[in-house]
Amino acid sequence: MANPSHKSEKALITLFLAIICSVPVCQTLLELCRGERIQFTDVFHTFPKASELRQYEATLKEKSWVQQNLRPAVQSLLFEIARDSGPKVVQGLQGWLFYRPDIRFLLEPDRVDLPGNEGAWIKPSPGVTQRESVFRSIERVRGQLQARGIRLLVVPVPGKPAVYPDRVTRRAGNLKGLPSPAQNLLADLQKAGIETVDLFTLFHQERQKTGGADLYLATDTHWTPRGAQLAARAVAAKVLAMGWKPSQTVAFESTPAPVKRWGDLLDMAQIPGFRQAFGMETVACEQIRDPALGLLIPAPSDRPGTYKYPGPAATLLLLGDSFSRIYQYPEPPSLGEAAEPSENRPEQTKRLLPGSAGFVSHLAQALKSPVDAVVSDGGAATDVRRKLSTHAEILEGKSIVIWEFAERDIHIGAAGWEDIPLPAPVNP
Amino acid sequence: MVFTTHIFIFYFLPLFLLVYFNLPYTWRNCWITLASYVFYGWWEPWFVCLMLFTTLMDFFWGRMITAPRATPARRKLALAACVATNLSFLGFFKYYMFSAESLNRLLELAGAEPFSILKVTLPIGISFYTFHSLTYNIDLYRGHARPARSLLDFSAFVALFPDLVAGPIIRYKTLAAQLACREHTLSRFASGTAIFILGFGKKILLANPAGQVADAVFNSAHPYAVDAWLGVLAYALQIYFDFCGYSDMAVGLGRMLGFEYLKNFDAPYRSESITEVWRRWHISLSSVLRDYLYYPLGGNRLGPFRTYVNLAVVMLLGGLWHGAKWNFLAWGAFHGLLLGYERWRGKQSFYGRFPRPLRIGITFLLMLCSWVLFRADNLSAAMAYFKAMAGLQIHAPASLLVAAEIYTPLNIVVLILGAGLVFQPIQAHDWVVARPQSWGRTACLIPLFVFSLLVMFSQSFNPFLYFQF
Structure with missing residues (x-):
């Protein structure tokens, strides 16, 4: 009779080998059945270079059927049994969710920027911190605009935890706002004569006044329409204080346009059932319309994220990120639904949530003047300027550029705030 | 790879x-x-x-x-x-x-x-x-x-x-x-598989989640004392399960190929003195340092003074071997001092007469202090962290927020489980090698492997600490 320990050894080995072999075998069969290229054989066509190998490895993992199908189930299970919300999302109180980098920005010190990867030699230089790198980058942009006779107004947007620390953890239950490292950048910029708007103090005061104050969405990283409107009014007041005058005034009209939307954090968690666990948020938007043109949204043919008001009326340009995009420009249909179709553009309508109700429109309404915009989700540090450099004609006739960015962008330092040259002005 | x-x-x-x-x-x-x-x-x-x-x-x-x-x-x-x-x-x-x-x-x-x-x-x-x-x-x-x-x-x-x-x-x-x-035998391959699975589980299920807690606290500017202690405890668990898990996987793979490797860890956190720690932690490095550095320097044959100098030199170089940073050197010096002191007292710690649980507890506390030197980005960050542990840091209100990241149900379960495992006596290597394979063990190991693989699919945080050395 066979030794029982040998039988269990055989069972252990067989099962172990079956598990590790089944994944590549099934994947290969699946790819053959689908008539696709056999993914793992790509290694024989890959140049043996570290970056290529990393790319190959990442693709192999991401395209794996097992990975694709089991990962959501595991994440769902971990959420169900241990309330784990993954690496990007932090669960707060009362159904509020937070984006981890927003929290990390408030927690981590202002680190010395690492030297760049270019060149084989490092010349030691006095350590420049991430905040100092960002400050220098903003100074450079100020210089580029000054050469065109344009002034710069910098508007860092507070992250949600800086305004709602009491919704992050019980420990911060008495706090109606947190001082942010971004306020140190604002102080540096002001000292250097760069115009700024301090939304931190504004939002903190608003929370002190009203307690709860719906300035940010519960399951989204962004502000509510009210938060956007409040910020727009503060920016408009600053623009007027800078002596700006509209070239022509427009009497924008506003109408209520409630929308129901899923918060972006619900998708970032990549957990099936996360949406159902938290639900949609109903958001009371106010849609701004131009009496002649209707909604202030780009035509479908325009460059994505770029809005140019017809004619020379707009003398302000907004550079911004998703804080400028939300409620304003078309969004993925999966993010929510507008309560009422708002425009006769069927393919556009379903993507507008509700459209023309965001920061850009509220700014235009507060100033009674149209505002052009270049917007890139998560790209306010560099990508908007890259777009601007390839589309620099939008700067013609502008007197002020308003640069909005999320405060967490300061944390990416020099690597994220690239130096993008602007083409020389035609008539400086 | x-x-x-x-x-x-x-x-x-x-x-x-x-x-x-x-x-x-x-x-x-x-x-x-x-x-x-x-x-x-x-x-x-x-x-x-x-x-x-x-x-x-x-x-x-x-x-x-x-x-x-x-x-x-x-x-x-x-x-x-x-x-x-x-x-x-x-x-x-x-x-x-x-x-x-x-x-x-x-x-x-x-x-x-x-x-x-x-x-x-x-x-x-x-x-x-x-x-x-x-x-x-x-x-x-x-x-x-x-x-x-x-x-x-x-x-x-x-x-x-x-x-x-x-x-x-x-x-x-x-x-x-x-x-x-x-020899390539069924038993050796099976024991290799078992040790590999245990090491894999340690890494995926314990080291990685503990590492996230440690990173969250160590990367914060001004942690509160209670968070700082939790952070260094998490790091102690991370580095142990990470390195011990890797060593287990290495031993397991070696056995699959017919090689017999010696175990590299022997319940180090159950040590009763720092001298004992170095008999139980990264055993292969300790023995290499002893045989190729300490003994050639004279070991303990040249009198007490030279013994202390030799110990100090070995631990300093051991620290430097881990990485080119001043805090690794300080970590080596810390251990060298404690080893020298214990040698002076006849291989007895200063708490050698305390009850055993206290001896283990104090040794673990000393290990935690040494891990601060090891984990911090630099010496000044280590000093700031010690201040935080002592409650002497001036806190920024934002430091309160780290609680939402670290006190999650999953982290608490992982840390309790990890702490329980490091203080229990049965080690993976002994559990597998010293006892014959049984159906019960197979029934534990295969689900553990499947569960670890499933969790691996969902993890994006997967560093191996010892690769940098």
Whole structure:
């Protein structure tokens, strides 16, 4: 009779080998059945270079059927049994969710920027911190605009935890706002004569006044329409204080346009059932319309994220990120639904949530003047300027550029705030 | 390549085993060498050239040392050349930038112009394979080992992928006979599988989640005392389960290929003194430092004063071996001081008369303090962290927010489970090797492996701490 320990050894080995072999075998069969290229054989066509190998490895993992199908189930299970919300999302109180980098920005010190990867030699230089790198980058942009006779107004947007620390953890239950490292950048910029708007103090005061104050969405990283409107009014007041005058005034009209939307954090968690666990948020938007043109949204043919008001009326340009995009420009249909179709553009309508109700429109309404915009989700540090450099004609006739960015962008330092040259002005 | 990745588990390992067990015996070392080069070159292909070069060089030095007509002087010269070349490589890749940066700082303090520094990439695992080669030639010189049968055997020893990048540090004399002739038995393969699964589980289920807690706290500017303590506890668990898990996987893979590796950890957090810690933590490194550094320096044979100096030197160099940073040096000095003190008291700690749980507790506390030096980005960050642990930090209100990241149900379960496991006596290696395989064990291990794989699919945080050394 066979030794029982040998039988269990055989069972252990067989099962172990079956598990590790089944994944590549099934994947290969699946790819053959689908008539696709056999993914793992790509290694024989890959140049043996570290970056290529990393790319190959990442693709192999991401395209794996097992990975694709089991990962959501595991994440769902971990959420169900241990309330784990993954690496990007932090669960707060009362159904509020937070984006981890927003929290990390408030927690981590202002680190010395690492030297760049270019060149084989490092010349030691006095350590420049991430905040100092960002400050220098903003100074450079100020210089580029000054050469065109344009002034710069910098508007860092507070992250949600800086305004709602009491919704992050019980420990911060008495706090109606947190001082942010971004306020140190604002102080540096002001000292250097760069115009700024301090939304931190504004939002903190608003929370002190009203307690709860719906300035940010519960399951989204962004502000509510009210938060956007409040910020727009503060920016408009600053623009007027800078002596700006509209070239022509427009009497924008506003109408209520409630929308129901899923918060972006619900998708970032990549957990099936996360949406159902938290639900949609109903958001009371106010849609701004131009009496002649209707909604202030780009035509479908325009460059994505770029809005140019017809004619020379707009003398302000907004550079911004998703804080400028939300409620304003078309969004993925999966993010929510507008309560009422708002425009006769069927393919556009379903993507507008509700459209023309965001920061850009509220700014235009507060100033009674149209505002052009270049917007890139998560790209306010560099990508908007890259777009601007390839589309620099939008700067013609502008007197002020308003640069909005999320405060967490300061944390990416020099690597994220690239130096993008602007083409020389035609008539400086 | 990393053991706990999709590509290793589902592609490299099955393919490697399939070919290995279908090759004639005489070709197996060749296949091990080739596959190990692919495994190593996966990080950066040019690293393989460096390893190949040092392998050829060390094989050549070995031949010089054991040449039949070599005079003692010639053998000594060959050994000196071997040590010098190996340490030069290690010094250049690992310590050049640290030394140059330190020199630049001194120049700046003296008001002189700093010079430009060549950027050097540290080849992963260079400390481990350099030690493999060095111990080979030193053992040859001492007559403790016979020269490798062939360049192929030696290359297989140096490159052997299970222990290549993070140990355990295997000496040639341990593997020499097995490289020539080893048994592939069902029991050995099964025990290797079992140890591998346990190591895999330690890494995925315990080290990675604990690491996220440690990172969240250590990366914060001004943590509160309670958070700082939790952070360093999490780091203690992370580094133990990470490194012990890796060692278990290495031992397991080695057994699958027919090699017998010694265990590298023996419940270190159950130690009752720092002297005992070093008998239980990274055993292969401690024994290499003892046999190739402490004893040649004179060990304890030259009187008490020299014993303390030797201990201090060994621990300082042990610290520096972990990395070119001042805090690693401070970590080595901390351990050297404690070891010296315990040696002075006759290998007794100052709390040696306390009850056993207290002795274990105090040793663990001392270990936690040493991990702060080890984990912090630099010395000043370590000092700030100590202040935070003592409650002497001035807190920014934002520090309160870290609670939402670290006190989650999952983290609490992982930390309690991890703390429970490190203080219990049964070690993976003993549980598997000392007892015969049973159905019960199979019934535990397979679900553990499947669960660990499932969790691996969902993890994006998967660093191996010891790769940097």
